[in-house]
Amino acid sequence: MQSANSQSEKLDTVKDEFISIVSHELRTPMSTIKGYLNMLLAGDAGPVSPQVRDILTEMLLAIEREIRLVNGMLDISRLEAGRMQFNLRNDVDVVEQARLLFQSLVRAASEKKLSLILETPEESLPKAQADIDKFIQVLINLVGNAMKFTKNGSITISFAKEGDFVVTSVSDTGPGIPKDKQPHLFEKFSQASTKETRVSGGSGLGLYISKFIIEKMGGEIWLAPSAKDTGSKFCFSLPSGGSEKAKEVAANLKREEKTDE
Amino acid sequence: MSKVLLVEDDSLMVKMYDLKFTHDGFNVSVALDGEEGLQKARAENPDIIVLDIMLPKMSGTEVLEKLKEDPTTRDKPVIILTNLNVTEEDVAKCKDLGAKEILMKTDVTPQEVVDKIRQYLT
Numbered sequence: 001m002q003s004a005n006s007q008s009e010k011l012d013t014v015k016d017e018f019i020s021i022v023s024h025e026l027r028t029p030m031s032t033i034k035g036y037l038n039m040l041l042a043g044d045a046g047p048v049s050p051q052v053r054d055i056l057t058e059m060l061l062a063i064e065r066e067i068r069l070v071n072g073m074l075d076i077s078r079l080e081a082g083r084m085q086f087n088l089r090n091d092v093d094v095v096e097q098a099r100l101l102f103q104s105l106v107r108a109a110s111e112k113k114l115s116l117i118l119e120t121p122e123e124s125l126p127k128a129q130a131d132i133d134k135f136i137q138v139l140i141n142l143v144g145n146a147m148k149f150t151k152n153g154s155i156t157i158s159f160a161k162e163g164d165f166v167v168t169s170v171s172d173t174g175p176g177i178p179k180d181k182q183p184h185l186f187e188k189f190s191q192a193s194t195k196e197t198r199v200s201g202g203s204g205l206g207l208y209i210s211k212f213i214i215e216k217m218g219g220e221i222w223l224a225p226s227a228k229d230t231g232s233k234f235c236f237s238l239p240s241g242g243s244e245k246a247k248e249v250a251a252n253l254k255r256e257e258k259t260d261e
Numbered sequence: 262m263s264k265v266l267l268v269e270d271d272s273l274m275v276k277m278y279d280l281k282f283t284h285d286g287f288n289v290s291v292a293l294d295g296e297e298g299l300q301k302a303r304a305e306n307p308d309i310i311v312l313d314i315m316l317p318k319m320s321g322t323e324v325l326e327k328l329k330e331d332p333t334t335r336d337k338p339v340i341i342l343t344n345l346n347v348t349e350e351d352v353a354k355c356k357d358l359g360a361k362e363i364l365m366k367t368d369v370t371p372q373e374v375v376d377k378i379r380q381y382l383t
Contacts, residue, residue, distance in 0.1 A: 024315075027344050031366040032273040035281075038370035044284055067367045085349055 012081045019077035023070045030070070034063045072205030076188070079212045086216060086253050090129040090241030094168055095120055098157055101136055105143055109155060112147055119158040128166040128238040129246035134213050135168075135238070138221075141206040142170040142234050150174035150231070164243040165219065171233035182223060186211040210236070218249035263382055264288040266307035268298030268324065269342070270316050274366070278311070278342075281371040287378070295319025299327055302334050309378055312360075314343040314351055322351055325358045338381040342366060342374065 037060045040048060048056070078084040102118050109116040128135075139157070146155045153173030160167045177185065189204040207221075214221045214236045221236040239245040265287045269275050275291055282289045290305055292298035294317040302310055302324075310328070314321035321341065328334040341355050341363040352363055361381050364374065 024344055027367055028271050029273060031344070032277050034367065035277050035371045038372065039277075039281060039284075042370075042372055044281065044371075071367070087349075 016077055016081040016083060019074060023074040023077075026070050027067065030063055030067050034060065034067065037063065069205070072209060075209050076205060076212075079209065079216075082256055084213075084216075085257075086131045086134065088129055088131055088217070088250055088253065090246060090250075091127045092130045092132055092135065092238075092241070093125075094128050094130075094135065094166055094238070095125060095159055097132060097135060098139060098159075098168070101139065105140075109143075109147060112150075113152065114147060114150055115154040116143075117154055117156040119156055121159045121161075123161075125159055125161050125166050126240040129241045129243075129250065130217050130238045134217065138210045138213055138236060139168065139170070141210045142236075145206065145234075146170055146172035146174065146232075153231075161240075162237065164240050164245055165237040166240055167235050167237045169224070169233055169235040171224075171231060173231045176226060176230060176232050177223065185223060186221070214238070216249075216253070218245050262286065262288045263308040263378075264290060264305070265378060266290050266292065266298070266301055266305065266310045268292045268295070268301075268310065268316065268321065269313045270294055271313075274313075278371065278374070281375065282378075285375050287375075293317075295321065295324045299324050302328055302337065303331065307337065308382055310337055310339045311342050311374070311378070312339055314341060314355070322354050322358070325355060325360060329358055340364065340374070340377055340381065342369075 037056055039045065041053065041056050041060070075084070098118060102116070106116050143155060143157070150172045151174070155170065155172045158169045158171070160169070186207050188208045211221050218239045219237040221234065224233040224235055226233055239249060265282050267275065267278055267282070267289060269278065269291070270293050275293070279289050279291060290301055290307060292301045296318045298310075298312065298316070298321075299319065301307070312321045312324060316324070321343070325339055325341075328337065328339065338361045339359070341360045343363070344366050355363055362377055364377065
């Protein structure tokens with residue numbers, strides 16, 4: 001049993017290293033293609049006709065999607081091999097973190113003529129235990145998704161306390177998610193088989209990664225039930241700092257790091 | 262004319278940034294590994310250094326460390342330009358060591374790199 005375990009760990013390491021090297025090797029030429037396309041579009045190599053500009057823009061969108069896909073796969077390989085590091089803090093003010101992020105999100109939303117609302121809770125919330133960068137990554141993923149699928153209206157970020165957890169929610173006025181798609185939302189490449197992926201340019205990895213990250217930090221992520229055609233609302237919870245759950249998660253992560261060494 | 266020292270081992274990247282920096286009026290010097298980067302930083306008196314992290318012979322973090330130890334290169338602004346594969350510790354270490362900026366190659370356009378260079382030259 002012992003040796004079977006170490007065999008499978010070895011295999012994980014090999015797989016992890018392989019993906020890491022492959023994605024680095026993929027990324028360098030992709031960055032070069034992206035860089036040159038940007039230079040051409042900026043007119044660095046001379047004037048560009050409108051037709052050529054359209055083609056270059058399409059190429060740029062394609063390479064950006066490819067880059068997102070490779071980055072997502074690297075994230076997944078790290079997560080699945082247990083090699084993603086979590087710098088947990090037990091005094092994270094999620095409202096404040098969202099506020100700090102708000103300006104850049106507002107800019108992106110207004111480009112798509114959407115309004116973005118940050119609903120600050122009436123009572124003060126307990127601090128959460130989380131890795132701040134990971135919290136931001138998940139929030140960006142959810143707001144980004146909402147922006148992709150919402151044609152007009154607004155996106156709202158709100159907060160609530162639920163028992164020993166702090167819940168952050170992102171709701172939108174988009175088309176909502178069809179019932180038959182809902183069970184597979186958090187699976188890898190869940191968008192891949194649908195037509196939406198071509199419209200949205202998503203990799204189909206974002207929600208899977210977000211779920212993984214949130215669960216590692218002791219929380220849950222879910223789609224809130226909503227009436228037909230009223231948009232969608234995604235929520236995720238994080239244990240409040242100092243709670244039993246928070247302590248348990250911190251101890252687990254520490255133990256995993258130790259066995260890693 | 263301001264002089265940029267580009268420390269980068271990938272020939273595709275070197276060619277692109279060389280083209281862009283030269284196009285935008287910089288004098289460009291290239292080093293293909295960490296040791297050469299350090300040596301050129303000391304010998305050629307560049308105005309700014311654009312440094313990769315994953316480099317042969319000596320990593321970018323080590324180069325940065327040595328640049329900051331040496332009084333002749335200590336005050337030169339350094340911009341780290343890397344791919345995402347580096348660890349979070351590497352990035353944190355570069356910040357601690359006084360890199361002005363840490364840019365991800367896949368996230369920035371060549372123009373944005375030039376804009377950052379101009380920002381730290383003034």
